[in-house]
Amino acid sequence: MSLVGFIGLGQMGAHMARNLIKHGHKLIVYDVNAKVLEQFKADGATIAKFPADVAAASKDIVTMLPSSPHVKLVYTGDGGLLETLQPNSLCMDSSTIDQMVSVEMALALRQKQASYVDAPVSGGVVGAQNATLTFMVGGGDEQPVFDRAHTFLSKMGKNIVNCGKVGNGQAAKICNNMMLGISMIGVSETMNLGIRMGLDAKLLASILNTSSGRCWSSDTYNPVPGVIEGIPPSKEYQGGFGSALMAKDLSLAQNAATATHAPTPLGSMAHQIYRLLAQDPNFSQKDFGVVYQFLKEEAKKR
Amino acid sequence: MSLVGFIGLGQMGAHMARNLIKHGHKLIVYDVNAKVLEQFKADGATIAKFPADVAAASKDIVTMLPSSPHVKLVYTGDGGLLETLQPNSLCMDSSTIDQMVSVEMALALRQKQASYVDAPVSGGVVGAQNATLTFMVGGGDEQPVFDRAHTFLSKMGKNIVNCGKVGNGQAAKICNNMMLGISMIGVSETMNLGIRMGLDAKLLASILNTSSGRCWSSDTYNPVPGVIEGIPPSKEYQGGFGSALMAKDLSLAQNAATATHAPTPLGSMAHQIYRLLAQDPNFSQKDFGVVYQFLKEEAKKR
Amino acid sequence: MSLVGFIGLGQMGAHMARNLIKHGHKLIVYDVNAKVLEQFKADGATIAKFPADVAAASKDIVTMLPSSPHVKLVYTGDGGLLETLQPNSLCMDSSTIDQMVSVEMALALRQKQASYVDAPVSGGVVGAQNATLTFMVGGGDEQPVFDRAHTFLSKMGKNIVNCGKVGNGQAAKICNNMMLGISMIGVSETMNLGIRMGLDAKLLASILNTSSGRCWSSDTYNPVPGVIEGIPPSKEYQGGFGSALMAKDLSLAQNAATATHAPTPLGSMAHQIYRLLAQDPNFSQKDFGVVYQFLKEEAKKR
Amino acid sequence: MSLVGFIGLGQMGAHMARNLIKHGHKLIVYDVNAKVLEQFKADGATIAKFPADVAAASKDIVTMLPSSPHVKLVYTGDGGLLETLQPNSLCMDSSTIDQMVSVEMALALRQKQASYVDAPVSGGVVGAQNATLTFMVGGGDEQPVFDRAHTFLSKMGKNIVNCGKVGNGQAAKICNNMMLGISMIGVSETMNLGIRMGLDAKLLASILNTSSGRCWSSDTYNPVPGVIEGIPPSKEYQGGFGSALMAKDLSLAQNAATATHAPTPLGSMAHQIYRLLAQDPNFSQKDFGVVYQFLKEEAKKR
Structure with a gap:
């Protein structure tokens, strides 16, 4: 199995990433919290210095961030994903953010021949831990994109809802x-x-x-x-x-x-x-x- | 079976009264609408000229009226129930009205050695027709009163909830x-x-x-x-x-x-x-x- | 000058009553607070045991009470004004209360051949003290009633507005x-x-x-x-x-x-x-x- | 007198620009409405094809636009002011827009060694016509900037309030x-x-x-x-x-x-x-x- 990128290992993200590991995925991870990175290193994950390192190493990337500005920074900031993003990559953003920012990110990725789904969740920390989250997926109007996202999201949740075009998840x-x-x-x-x-x-x-x-x-x-x-x-x-x-x-x-x-x-x-x-x-x-x-x-x- | 009084034969009340008739009760009814009284007369009900006539003829009385002033008038107005109410009567008021008015009516009835429950309903016209109403009963904290009310209400609804003291139904x-x-x-x-x-x-x-x-x-x-x-x-x-x-x-x-x-x-x-x-x-x-x-x-x- | 009745010697009322005294009126007063009654006794006022005593002794009565139930009690309760109210009396109620209660009081007084104005104030404790209150007078549509009320209110305030029929002051x-x-x-x-x-x-x-x-x-x-x-x-x-x-x-x-x-x-x-x-x-x-x-x-x- | 730039000749802007002309200023103007441009040409103003033409010809520029996106476009879009803005220019933006956009524009201008004030108005169309507008000026914390803006704004309004730093006008x-x-x-x-x-x-x-x-x-x-x-x-x-x-x-x-x-x-x-x-x-x-x-x-x- 190829390397999966994961950015944002907070209360929700850490559980979600671990559920991917449980299902056999190898991860390259990034977070601003050094301590949590150490824990994931101990679990076998590769540690990235910048989001760009994640995009250079992986074509399937999950992001789970607290708000719109964080998402903008991780995707389009200095050392951000867009600097190194490979064609045919898929970014799955599970952050709950402004719909407009999701649409903006999707457009930016398209220029790099990459795909984007907004996939915010419900179910809370308990759902993240038990892989019982519901994912509301925008950008799944292109079925292959939805199917590809489903492969990963279904390992972190039990209910993956195709909401249509980009932004509809938000x-x-x-x-x-x-x-x-x-x-x-x-x-x-x-x-x-x-x-x-x-x-x-x-x-x-x-x-x-x-x-x-x-x-x-x-x-x-x-x-x-x-x-x-x-x-x-x-x-x-x-x-x-x-x-x-x-x-x-x-x-x-x-x-x-x-x-x-x-x-x-x-x-x-x-x-x-x-x-x-x-x-x-x-x-x-x-x-x-x-x-x-x-x-x-x-x-x-x- | 003794005569049951019924006052208020509107959209809801007419269906409710008919369900009592279906269960074999004989009714004495009052309404301001002469036409609907004719219909009930045709169905075998006795027609009262005033609410007081109902209370003189029956000790089990249901009222179903549009608002607080109507209830006050029917109970305490000229020709109202209180003028002739017999000891040990029970009035079941299914009107949705101000809680304070329910409490006031209950006090007035108590002075006549009579009981009062407020028993507003949910379920709408369809529920009234099909006898599937929910009755929310206040004044059922005295179990014999609740049991006596239940005898009648259960013929007009399927869910009779004992909400405790008078006013709690409202x-x-x-x-x-x-x-x-x-x-x-x-x-x-x-x-x-x-x-x-x-x-x-x-x-x-x-x-x-x-x-x-x-x-x-x-x-x-x-x-x-x-x-x-x-x-x-x-x-x-x-x-x-x-x-x-x-x-x-x-x-x-x-x-x-x-x-x-x-x-x-x-x-x-x-x-x-x-x-x-x-x-x-x-x-x-x-x-x-x-x-x-x-x-x-x-x-x-x- | 004839005796003026004053009921309700609270934060506002005490100042208002004193302004009547300053203008030479002799007062008969009632309040539930014994201490404030003592003070008014020291100032030369007659002390009443019940509101009814006030109405028996005076035909010009000001009431300044905290809320609708207090007004009802003072006017229509046991020992209330209505028990002894003389024909051609005028009650000026400066309480801020429900408009409906004002109308109800006016009707009750009319049956006794007495007049009622609702005359709530603005201006606060300072206005009460300095006799700079604004009185908003309902019931002044009968000019003689307004003029008679004006005689007293103008000694407690500087702006007496005729708002028309009873209740309009409220x-x-x-x-x-x-x-x-x-x-x-x-x-x-x-x-x-x-x-x-x-x-x-x-x-x-x-x-x-x-x-x-x-x-x-x-x-x-x-x-x-x-x-x-x-x-x-x-x-x-x-x-x-x-x-x-x-x-x-x-x-x-x-x-x-x-x-x-x-x-x-x-x-x-x-x-x-x-x-x-x-x-x-x-x-x-x-x-x-x-x-x-x-x-x-x-x-x-x- | 040097040439003054004016962008946005709508209901408000047209009156404001005319007041500058009345005070002897020569204008170079831009708008999307060709008809209004013709009128200004008849009044002696120079017509610009793009905002950039205005900035190339003038160092004192007023903008009066309907909303945040319009402002962004005129300042930072293709053919926008920033493309040709000269050092020591002053842009006075009288649009009512998002405070953040004002701050953003000010920062962009600073990189060009130019100044920006946000100067939204109150007073409506009548105030614009009669030059009786109130200008609320943000960016006037630098006194020379405020004084320079005052020269122009005082010909279009009668009350020029210095609100402090950029964005405070908004x-x-x-x-x-x-x-x-x-x-x-x-x-x-x-x-x-x-x-x-x-x-x-x-x-x-x-x-x-x-x-x-x-x-x-x-x-x-x-x-x-x-x-x-x-x-x-x-x-x-x-x-x-x-x-x-x-x-x-x-x-x-x-x-x-x-x-x-x-x-x-x-x-x-x-x-x-x-x-x-x-x-x-x-x-x-x-x-x-x-x-x-x-x-x-x-x-x-x-």
């Missing part, structure tokens, strides 16, 4: 997370209101979950501590998906809404609320279900 | 519908944004429905025409649950939120949006999924 | 304060955004104040500490108009908006924001300009 | 217009609510204008037809500042808020509301005061 991810942010705040408001009106929390959840108010944020990830055991809201909002990350995804949704002139009154308000949380040290790093505590009186009195 | 209904209003607008914004970003509507719905953005408004009642066949959004928003009714339920939620000092930023915004629709003759009487059209550009250009 | 007050809540949050957002974009606070304020962004919350009561000296925002938000009171006024506006089906998206959001502040012990009792600190990052980090 | 403009959008919607909600509560429109306006609800959108540009004569709201919202332009400025504010992590709940909601208007052919091109009609019932029924 669109799907951003849309899902905007809906998620709205419904999580909605459930938090609803549970808080119902409890104040005299309802038992578990009873209210069970009514919602069997009625038209049903949603993932209520039946699978209810933000009220104790309603569902074992999830972050029942563990003091430790772990899970941080409020600051939700604020970031909602800002991508707002950028997209502005660019496409789509009215999003609730998405916009959800963004503002998570922005308030993201700047509050009591809430910023906690699971995004903590918006329930933000809305609930007693939490503020602590 | 709380459950209002909370569910606030969540429903939020998620319907959220799904409408999300679908519109995704489509503008280039995604296929059915593909986007399928991604949401298998991800954390999943909710009833997406997987069962998607507001984009053609995504799910056979529901009002695919039939030009005819039938279903009208925008003006959603505006009413959201206003009850806002009243409750103000009374309990519960912050509800999205619930509040959802109320404002449906209030805009409720005053627009193009949207007011259409199914509440029509908010998708309100947000979508082309609809406005027609 | 309408004017509620509308002004809804606009005030919106513009205060708007200025807070704007100043915070501009400062983060690199602008000097005073320069930004001066640009707004000479441009179309100009408003009272910017040019007279700027919420950024130090921009305007001597006002509560420059004194750690001590004194002034508390956030919890703003939340109350905004809830009255929302009740009115729901009753009249008026869409108020920003008024509704402003209400939600002050409701969040009202439940936070760091903000609740501080001047309503403190919303600037709520929105500003560093404040949360303290 | 910041000031964007902040003012965000506040303006918020207060215009706020006044519209307030006037509509008050009128529905029974108040006379002019009376309500006069109360706001002498109270803490006072603002430019109420006392100078009240959106209710007939309250103030001679302004667009009293002329069926013809002329004035279009809703679509307000939507654009509010989107710039949202971009800036996201970039600086500033929470702007009302600014965000105002953006959403003007976005709804901008996509509605009944409202898009009308004066932004038309939001009053959007909120008011009867308008929708037409």
Whole structure:
């Protein structure tokens, strides 16, 4: 098997890269964190000094980076992938970034006779670890490109969705997370209101979950501590998906809404609320279900 | 079997009353609509001239009325139920009204040694017709009262939920519908944004429905025409649950939120949006999924 | 001069009553606070045991109470004004309350051949002290009633506005304060955004104040500490108009908006924001300009 | 006097350029509209084929363009200013654009030993015609640059504000217009609510204008037809500042808020509301005061 490039070995990326290794791939990796590079060296991976070294050595490259500027730097910066990218290479970018940046990267790669898919994920750190991620793939409208990406992505996830043209992966991810942010705040408001009106929390959840108010944020990830055991809201909002990350995804949704002139009154308000949380040290790093505590009186009195 | 009273033979009430008749109950009924009274007379029901006539003739009474003032009038107005209500009567009020009015009615009935449950429903006209309604019962904390109500409600619905003390039925209904209003607008914004970003509507719905953005408004009642066949959004928003009714339920939620000092930023915004629709003759009487059209550009250009 | 009744000697009412005394009126007063009654006794006022005692002794009565339920109790409760109210009495209610309650009180008084004006004030504790309040008078459509009220109100304020029929005083007050809540949050957002974009606070304020962004919350009561000296925002938000009171006024506006089906998206959001502040012990009792600190990052980090 | 360059002869720019001519300046001009170029040729101006021709012939250049991409194109595109820009040139950009683009242009010019100020305006078409514009100047922290810009800007406006470093002009403009959008919607909600509560429109306006609800959108540009004569709201919202332009400025504010992590709940909601208007052919091109009609019932029924 040929060498696979992997750039971005953070909380998600490290697990994903290890799943490729488990399936027998040999890796050449790059990250800014020297310590994690040492660990991958111990696991048999080749260490690159620059992204360009990765592109020089491999034609199948996965990138998993925190935001649009990082992606731009890794692809088009000094020592970036584009400096050495070989014809017929495929870059699979699993970062959640601005749709426009994905489109821009794809165009830049095309000029080098290389392909690009945007393939952001859902499923979190646990999904990354267990290879149960969902990949939302944009750029799979060319079937051979999708099939080639599938070879690698299917070793890191269980659900590889072909969303069509480049950028559509980002669109799907951003849309899902905007809906998620709205419904999580909605459930938090609803549970808080119902409890104040005299309802038992578990009873209210069970009514919602069997009625038209049903949603993932209520039946699978209810933000009220104790309603569902074992999830972050029942563990003091430790772990899970941080409020600051939700604020970031909602800002991508707002950028997209502005660019496409789509009215999003609730998405916009959800963004503002998570922005308030993201700047509050009591809430910023906690699971995004903590918006329930933000809305609930007693939490503020602590 | 003793005579059962039924007041309020509108779109919902008429079906509910007929289901009691189907189960062998003899009814004494009251409504302001003479025509519908004629129909029930033809079906063997006794016709009352005033609510007080119902209470004089029956100790088990169901009321199904459009709003708080109607309930007050029927119970405590001139010729109202309280004038003739017999000790040990049970009034089951299936109206969706202000929680405070339910509590007030219960107190007034208690002074007459009578019981009251608030038992608002979900399931719509179809559920009323097919006796598949869900009843959310407040006042069932006294088990004999709940059991007695269950005898009748179970003939009009399939799911009779004991929500605890008086008013909790209203709380459950209002909370569910606030969540429903939020998620319907959220799904409408999300679908519109995704489509503008280039995604296929059915593909986007399928991604949401298998991800954390999943909710009833997406997987069962998607507001984009053609995504799910056979529901009002695919039939030009005819039938279903009208925008003006959603505006009413959201206003009850806002009243409750103000009374309990519960912050509800999205619930509040959802109320404002449906209030805009409720005053627009193009949207007011259409199914509440029509908010998708309100947000979508082309609809406005027609 | 005949005896004037005064009920409600709180922060505002005590100053207002003293201004009547200064102008030579003899007062009969009622309050639930025994201590403040002692002070008024020392100032020569007659002390009433119940509101009914006030109505028995005086035909010109001012009430200044915190909320709708208090007004109902004082007028129509046990020992209330209505028990002893004399024909041709005039009650001037300066409380800020639900418009509907004002209308209800006026109707009840009319049955006793008495008149009622709703006359809520703006100008705060300082205005009450210096007799510079503005009174917004509803019920002044009958000129003799307005003229009679003017005799008393003009000794407690400098601007007595005839707003027309009963309830219009409340309408004017509620509308002004809804606009005030919106513009205060708007200025807070704007100043915070501009400062983060690199602008000097005073320069930004001066640009707004000479441009179309100009408003009272910017040019007279700027919420950024130090921009305007001597006002509560420059004194750690001590004194002034508390956030919890703003939340109350905004809830009255929302009740009115729901009753009249008026869409108020920003008024509704402003209400939600002050409701969040009202439940936070760091903000609740501080001047309503403190919303600037709520929105500003560093404040949360303290 | 040396030749002055002027690029962008639209509704605003044409008036501004003519004011320079009135003060004796000789102009070299560029626009995409051939017809307007003919008019300027008739007025004695030299016509350029490309922006680069302007920069080759002049060292003092004003640009007045509709949006960020236009600015980028004129400065850095093929045939753009940068191709021929002479050392010690000064570009004065009066476009309202993204702050980041202003900073980017300034950096690009610095590499050519040239200076850049962002100098967006307020005052509208009337202000452009009468040379009464306000210029908000960023980049004036270097006094000689500000003085040099002042020479030209003072012939097109009456108020030239030094806002400090590059980008601060955009910041000031964007902040003012965000506040303006918020207060215009706020006044519209307030006037509509008050009128529905029974108040006379002019009376309500006069109360706001002498109270803490006072603002430019109420006392100078009240959106209710007939309250103030001679302004667009009293002329069926013809002329004035279009809703679509307000939507654009509010989107710039949202971009800036996201970039600086500033929470702007009302600014965000105002953006959403003007976005709804901008996509509605009944409202898009009308004066932004038309939001009053959007909120008011009867308008929708037409």
